[in-house]
Amino acid sequence: MRVESTFLRNTWTLGIKEFRSLSRDAAMLFLIVFMFTVSVVAETRERPETLNRAAIAVVDEDRSQLSTRIIAALHPPQFITPERVDLADMDRGMDAGRYTFVLNIPPNFQRDVMAGRSPALQLNVDATRQSQAQTGAGYIQNIINDEVRAHVQRLRAPPVQPVELVPRAMFNPNLEAAWFAAITAIINNVTMLGILLTGAALIREREHGTIEHLLVMPVTPLEIMLSKIWAMGVVVLVASTASLYVVVQGVLGIAVAGSIALFAVGTLLYLFAAASIGIFMGTIARSMPQFGLMAILVLLPLQILSGSLTPRESMPDLIYHLMSLAPTTHYVAMGQSILFRGAGPEVVWPEFAMVALIGAVFLALSHHRLRRMIGEMQG
Incomplete structure (x- = not known):
């Protein structure tokens, strides 16, 4: 019981340290605010496929x-x-x-x-x-x-049609692309910041030398990892939820069909997986420029091939099955089901389970990599 108490206290204290470190990073704070405010509004109002005031x-x-x-x-x-x-x-x-x-x-x-x-x-x-x-x-x-x-039907009797097709647009009656653009932007930004914040936090400690200070303290690599995951996860969760309420529903006036609370639970679970990926990348990269280049190679496929921009069914079979191993794919499906179609837990629980499973796998890989990295530094 005492070991568990020490574990929780160390994880909590290290997480508070992450908050303090982030509060002094003006660039990261600006990026978080920008991505969930200006970026969401710009993505909604400048959607390429939207026809607006054409000359x-x-x-x-x-x-x-x-x-x-x-x-x-x-x-x-x-x-x-x-x-x-x-x-x-x-x-x-x-x-x-x-x-x-x-x-x-x-x-x-x-x-x-x-x-x-x-x-x-x-x-x-x-x-x-x-x-x-x-x-x-x-x-x-x-x-x-x-x-x-x-005009023709008004002036002469219309011909009798053998079949009458009555289309019904569900979930978006006016077929407005802005409804989907704003929420899709938030989903993509959660992916980006969930990976970047945790990975950058680990790289920053290596570059500033503070990781050596942690090594002489009675903390374990797992405590270091979990502290970064929960701290950065809370930051992104609060920012994304506030963006849904203030920017999407308030500023843009877009209706959200489903439960934001259920979406927040799914986002928190997904941030566990995304942050684990970020830490895994942080253990591989040796510097912030390397991490930035690696992030480009990881984030672009995750966002483009996850189904947020293009339906997965239209992709080649190899890509379709390969992307089913990425947590982003299941998070996008879950977010669209909840926020677009008003789905409940009984519909999205498979996506919740897959995100948790993939997150646990990356957590184990990240823990192995971090222990190996610390061992190399101590050696």
């Missing part, structure tokens, strides 16, 4: 009721109010970069539509604006099709 002009050579309806349907927030231009000004506006899209409605467009013909409309797209060009062209095509269909 569009219309050459209306038909000047009919149908062409007027089409122009009126091109409205904010996807587009700015369409500017009517002449055919001669179309190319000049595109060359000058004033418009991303220029729609040319030909003469007799409405008459040809009502006669059952298939008239062609010309849509000029500035493809140098890559993020808006592809998405916007699809938006405009759907808008034109909807307006033509509604």
Whole structure:
């Protein structure tokens, strides 16, 4: 019992030391605040696939009721109010970069539509604006099709369709990418800081020589590891939870479907795994520049291939099965299930179990590496 009490007291005291050390590191404090505030807002409002206030002009050579309806349907927030231009000004506006899209409605467009013909409309797209060009062209095509269909059905009886498809958008009725962008940014930032803070804390002690001071104290490598894990885990947990409440729900006004408390429990469990990975990397790297380069090689695959940016089902089978061994994959699935779809513990417990198992494996590997590193330093 006395050994357990000493173990807990040493782990607690060393964790408090980590808080004090972090409080004197202005760069790390700035990084934590920035990643969970400015970075989340920027990721949400500058999402590449989101079409927002695209510049569009219309050459209306038909000047009919149908062409007027089409122009009126091109409205904010996807587009700015369409500017009517002449055919001669179309190319000049595109060359000058004033418009991303220029729609040319030909003469007799409405008459040809009502006669059952298939008239062609010309849509000029500035493809140098890559993020808006592809998405916007699809938006405009759907808008034109909807307006033509509604206009034809109003003036003559619509044909009887054998099947009626009624789509239902679940979990995001308005199909707003910002709903997913903000929460995905928090999930990715938890991964980044969970690994960087613990690994950097160990490297910093080696560079400053304070690791030698710990070696002459009656503390074990496991106590040193756990102190860094719980201290840095608490910092990231508090920052990520505050970001969900203040930035996501408050500043951005995004609704969270599930329980933030359940997500916080999953985040705490995941931080145990991420911090263990960070310590493992810290025992391999000899300096902070080496650790930074190693972090790039580790963080990029974890974030890109975990399912937060691209669905795992669309990846090659080898990558799909390989990434199932990474805790980030299960954390992303858990976070999306809880925050996007409102899942409860009965749904996400397999992800909780996998994160705990992977974290225990990396904790054992990190403990072995740290004992070996300390042995080399004492030798």
